[in-house]
Amino acid sequence: MSDSMPGNQVLAVRDLTVRFYTYAGVVHAVSEAYLDVFEGESIALVGETGCGKTVFTKAITGLIDPPGRIESGRVLFRRRSGAVVDLIRLPPEEIREIRGNEISYIFQDPSSALDPLYTAGDHIVETITEHRAVSSRDASAEALQLLRDVLIPNPEVRIKNYPHELSGGMRQRVVIATAIANKPRLLIADEPTTNLDVTVQAQILDLLRELKEKYRMSLLLITHNLGVVAETAERVYVMYGGRIAETADIYTIFESPMHPYTQLLLRAVPNPLKRIEKLESIPGTVPNLIDMKPGCPFAPRCPLVRDICRSQNPPRVDLGNNHLVHCWLLVKG
Amino acid sequence: MPELVRVENVKKYFKVRGSLFKAVKAVDGVNFAIEQGETFGLVGESGCGKSTLGRVVIRLLEPTSGKIFFNGKDVLSLKGEELKRFRRSAQIVFQDPNTSLNPRMTIFEILSEPLFEHNIPVGDPEGYIVGQLESVGLGKEHLYRYPHELSGGQKQRVAILRALTLNPRFIVLDEPTSSLDVSVQAAILNMLKDVQEKRKISYLFISHDIGVVKYMSHRIGVMYLGKIVEIAQSDRIFENPLHPYTKFLLSSIPVPDPKYAKTRRRLAIQGEPPSPINIPRGCRFHPRCPFATEKCRIAEPPLLEAEPGHPVACWLHGKA
Numbered sequence: 001m002s003d004s005m006p007g008n009q010v011l012a013v014r015d016l017t018v019r020f021y022t023y024a025g026v027v028h029a030v031s032e033a034y035l036d037v038f039e040g041e042s043i044a045l046v047g048e049t050g051c052g053k054t055v056f057t058k059a060i061t062g063l064i065d066p067p068g069r070i071e072s073g074r075v076l077f078r079r080r081s082g083a084v085v086d087l088i089r090l091p092p093e094e095i096r097e098i099r100g101n102e103i104s105y106i107f108q109d110p111s112s113a114l115d116p117l118y119t120a121g122d123h124i125v126e127t128i129t130e131h132r133a134v135s136s137r138d139a140s141a142e143a144l145q146l147l148r149d150v151l152i153p154n155p156e157v158r159i160k161n162y163p164h165e166l167s168g169g170m171r172q173r174v175v176i177a178t179a180i181a182n183k184p185r186l187l188i189a190d191e192p193t194t195n196l197d198v199t200v201q202a203q204i205l206d207l208l209r210e211l212k213e214k215y216r217m218s219l220l221l222i223t224h225n226l227g228v229v230a231e232t233a234e235r236v237y238v239m240y241g242g243r244i245a246e247t248a249d250i251y252t253i254f255e256s257p258m259h260p261y262t263q264l265l266l267r268a269v270p271n272p273l274k275r276i277e278k279l280e281s282i283p284g285t286v287p288n289l290i291d292m293k294p295g296c297p298f299a300p301r302c303p304l305v306r307d308i309c310r311s312q313n314p315p316r317v318d319l320g321n322n323h324l325v326h327c328w329l330l331v332k333g
Numbered sequence: 334m335p336e337l338v339r340v341e342n343v344k345k346y347f348k349v350r351g352s353l354f355k356a357v358k359a360v361d362g363v364n365f366a367i368e369q370g371e372t373f374g375l376v377g378e379s380g381c382g383k384s385t386l387g388r389v390v391i392r393l394l395e396p397t398s399g400k401i402f403f404n405g406k407d408v409l410s411l412k413g414e415e416l417k418r419f420r421r422s423a424q425i426v427f428q429d430p431n432t433s434l435n436p437r438m439t440i441f442e443i444l445s446e447p448l449f450e451h452n453i454p455v456g457d458p459e460g461y462i463v464g465q466l467e468s469v470g471l472g473k474e475h476l477y478r479y480p481h482e483l484s485g486g487q488k489q490r491v492a493i494l495r496a497l498t499l500n501p502r503f504i505v506l507d508e509p510t511s512s513l514d515v516s517v518q519a520a521i522l523n524m525l526k527d528v529q530e531k532r533k534i535s536y537l538f539i540s541h542d543i544g545v546v547k548y549m550s551h552r553i554g555v556m557y558l559g560k561i562v563e564i565a566q567s568d569r570i571f572e573n574p575l576h577p578y579t580k581f582l583l584s585s586i587p588v589p590d591p592k593y594a595k596t597r598r599r600l601a602i603q604g605e606p607p608s609p610i611n612i613p614r615g616c617r618f619h620p621r622c623p624f625a626t627e628k629c630r631i632a633e634p635p636l637l638e639a640e641p642g643h644p645v646a647c648w649l650h651g652k653a
Contacts, residue, residue, distance in 0.1 A: 048514040153604075169605055197378040197541065202585035202599060224515065227544070227587025230594040250591045268519040269589050270544035272571065279548060281520035285484045 005076055005084060010186055010218050011037040011060070016073030018052075018059045025290040029055040029068070031242045032313075035220075037186060042212065042219040044233035044250075046226065048286050052242040053222050057188050061087060061099050077103070080185060101131040104179040108191035110171035114163040120147065120174045121159035127181045146177040149214075150207060169200035176207065183215050190222045205232055226269050230254060235322070238262050241287045241297025243313075248323035258325045261298045296328065304329055334368040337535045338390065338503060343399030345382075345389050349610065357609050359385040360396070361559030364636060369502070370533040374550030374567065376543055376582070378606060382559040383539045387505040390537060391423040403503070421451055424496035428508035430488035434480040440466070440491055441476045447498045465494055469524055486517035490524070497528060505537045510545065522549060543586050547571065555579045558617045559609055561636065565643040575645045577602075577622045616648065624649060 005012050013035040020027040030052045037043050047053045058064060060075050075087040080102055087095060099105075107113045114123060124143035128134055134142070140159075147155035150173040163171055172192065179187060189208065193201035205228065212219050221232055229236055229250070236253045238246045238261065246259035257263045267280040284301040296302070299309040309328050317330040343363050349355040359382040367373045375383045388394045390401060392408055401408040403419060411419050427433040434443055444462045448455055455461040463473045469490045480488055489509060496504050506525065510518040522545065529536060538549045546553060546567075553570050554561045555578065563576040574580045577600075584600040602621050607613060613620050619629040628648050639650040 048516060167605055197605075198543070198587075199378060199582060199585045199602070200605060201587070205587070206599070225587060226515075226589040227594070230589050230591040231587045254589070254591050265516060266589065268515050270522075270548035271589050272544040272547045272583075272586055273588055273590065273593065275568065276548055279519040279523060281523055282516040283520075285486060285517060286514060 005078065006038075008039045009036060010039055010041075010078055011035065011220075012074075012076040013060060014074045014076070016056065016059060016075065017071040018055050018064060019069055019071055021067040021069065022290075028242050028289045028292040030059065031292070033073075033239070033242070033244050035237060035244075037218045037220060039185075039218060040212070040216055041235065042209075042221065042233045044229040044236045045220065045222045045239060046224065046229055046236060047239035048224055050286050050289065051239045052289070053239050054190055056239070057105075057190060057220065057222055060188070061103055061105075062090075062092075062095050063099075078185075097131070100127055101182045102184055103186045103188065104182070104184040106172075106175050106179050106187065106189040106192045108194050110168065110175045110195070111163065113175050114171060116163050119160050119162055120166065120177075123174065123178045124181050127178050131182050142181070143177070146181055147174070149180075149211065150174075150177045151203075152177075169196055169204065172196060172200075172204055173207070176204070176211070180211055180215060180217070184217055186218045186220060187212070188220045188222070191224070192221070193228065194223070194225070201228070208232070226266065238265075241292070242289050243297055244324075244326060245298065246323075246325045246327075248319075249321070252321070252323050258319065258323070258330060259298075259327050260302050260304050260329070264303075296326075334370055336366050337369045337371075337404060338367040338537070339400075339402040340365050340386075340390060341400040341402070343386070343389055343401060344397045345385050345394060346397045355610055358559050358612055359609055360389060361609075361612065362399075363556075363559075363561050365554055365561060365564060367503070367535045367537060369535055370529065371552065372529065372536040372538050372550045374546035374553040375537060375539045375556060375561075376541065376546050376553060377556035378541065378582075380606065380609065381556045382609065383556050384507050386556070387425070387507050387537055387539050391425055391503070391505055392419070393425065417451070421499045422501050423503045423505075424499070424501040425505040425507065426489075426492050426496050426509045429512050430480070430485065430492045431512075433492050434488060434495075436480055439477045439479055440471075440483075443480075443491060444495055444498060447495065451499060453499065465498070469494055470520070484517075485513055486521065489513060489521055493521070493525065493528075497532075500532070501534065503535045503537070505539070507539045508541070509538075511540065511542065518545070525549070543583065555582065558606055558612055560617060560646065562618070562646045563644070564636075569643060573640075573643075575639050575643070575650045576618075576647045577624055577649075578618050616646075 016030055016033045018030040020029055033056050045053050059070050064070055070088055076084055077087050078084050121143045124146055125136055125139040128139040128142055144155055144159055147159055152158050152173050193204050233250050235249050237244055240261050246262050264282045270276055270279055282301055287297050294313055295311050296309040296314045299305050306328055314326040314328050317325050341364055343360060345360040346356040346358050363386060377383045389396045441462055445458050466472055466475055471490060510521050540546050550567045553567045554564045557578050563579045574583050581600045581602045588594050604621050615631050616629040616634050619625040634646045634648045636644045636646040639645045
């Protein structure tokens with residue numbers, strides 16, 4: 001693939017492979033993963049614990065520390081200026097210019113994302129002054145407006161609060177305010193509501209949707225919760241064992257999934273609106289990614305497994321309409 | 334089915350250090366009953382007191398006041414041999430098997446300890462426990478392993494087996510699958526259902542995941558700030574939620590169905606639950622309730638039947 005992408009595309013990740021070299025062996029955290037994000041789109045990356053989804057998205061802006069290493073791949077990103085850059089090959093100073101500015105993150109645990117020695121306002125002001133030539137007075141005024149945007153009650157008081165003085169939901173709102181402070185083109189939210197109660201979760205998801213529209217951002221949401229996916233995303237990537245298993249638009253994924261893992265996963269989640277006599281369970285456990293052999297990572301648990309699945313990586317099968325499935329069962333002949 | 338567990342006006346207050354009068358009112362006057370072979374689901378947000386209530390019901394915590402009956406007997410007056418017998422019949426499974434299983438005991442030790450403690454003759458304990466392990470999809474090879482050598486799902490199976498070893502009649506399941514992946518969760522839930530079918534055990538199933546509670550429970554109680562505000566058959570609570578908090582809670586659940594999720598309208602209630610130290614006067618939900626009236630600010634609504642088998646604590650409903 002060349003360095004060009006359609007004008008409305010923000011991010012194109014190609015063949016990204018990340019490994020961790022540990023004493024226990026080589027962890028194949030992410031293998032040949034890919035991802036496209038277009039302007040104003042909400043994308044969900046779904047997978048269970050240890051499937052590599054967090055590592056994958058961290059690798060997009062080079063947030064991989066030793067013993068981890070990005071082995072190969074390209075991460076094309078269209079900057080605000082319109083220039084397309086490969087984030088993996090950028091010098092660190094330039095990546096820092098983009099991170100927190102054009103691409104920002106919301107991590108799962110707001111308590112560890114905030115520095116306990118800084119107030120809510122400090123976090124936002126620092127993010128603004130780091131990337132823009134703004135006086136700290138103006139930045140404070142912006143911070144106040146941002147806290148208002150994320151619907152924090154009494155923002156004038158809360159801006160001076162330290163993280164421990166805020167509830168979990170409020171902390172996550174402060175993290176979100178910090179993340180959107182520079183109006184990023186792409187907001188990556190890694191399990192942004194996992195530690196929160198359902199009622200607070202609903203408020204935060206509504207907020208993310210509104211902010212996405214208001215600031216015309218693209219949203220990449222990482223989650224294991226299929227309900228959250230259905231509520232938020234337009235397109236979905238399903239990840240398993242460090243690889244993309246299937247991708248399609250949200251309706252296709254939920255109504256006619258083609259990968260056996262996606263099919264089983266959807267039947268394993270109790271839908272509160274339906275009467276379910278018996279949930280289906282997937283035998284076995286999620287794979288250990290240490291020293292992975294070639295072959296489909298889902299093969300050991302797949303009810304439809306064939307011989308070839310155990311020895312060769314599944315090919316990418318294009319079913320049209322951007323529905324891609326990595327499975328030998330769909331290969332004809 | 335006859336009733337097995339009855340909880341009457343149970344309260345559990347925790348004193349706040351450094352204050353004579355302040356207390357965390359974790360459970361603040363709760364009434365419900367569980368039948369034999371029934372699963373009673375308990376839902377609510379973190380801090381609403383559902384886990385405390387689960388511990389109080391099997392007397393892991395002594396309630397501040399109120400009564401608990403098990404099979405007609407007053408649990409709080411049990412002593413000595415009788416209390417020990419109650420401990421055999423009422424068990425608990427905790428959320429996180431990493432902290433509920435002793436890391437220095439093998440699976441055999443973990444599962445045989447209850448047998449020895451209660452002098453249950455099983456002949457060949459090893460063979461007996463292997464049989465138990467096999468019934469939940471584990472095997473002989475796991476007998477002398479330590480908890481850290483098992484996966485999360487396997488550990489939780491061991492924790493459930495330990496609760497089942499003494500053939501209890503009642504188990505409190507406190508978020509038993511919250512630490513597990515969805516693909517593993519389904520297997521554990523199905524296993525719990527199968528066991529219940531075979532042995533006619535009653536469950537108190539506590540979870541914040543309403544989809545899971547619905548799947549498991551016959552009846553569901555909704556808890557808010559230490560009180561049960563509504564109880565109904567599990568289908569009924571979804572068809573016809575009456576308490577504004579229940580409506581709010583149900584409309585917040587993310588539903589794995591994009592067509593539904595993208596068209597429904599949420600009941601918008603802002604804010605978060607207040608602290609259980611400063612419980613609002615009157616109805617404890619009134620400061621957040623869009624339908625609150627003057628009466629709600631003054632008097633606390635009792636839990637009264639709005640329709641048969643469907644009590645609600647709300648002044649808008651119920652025959653007052």
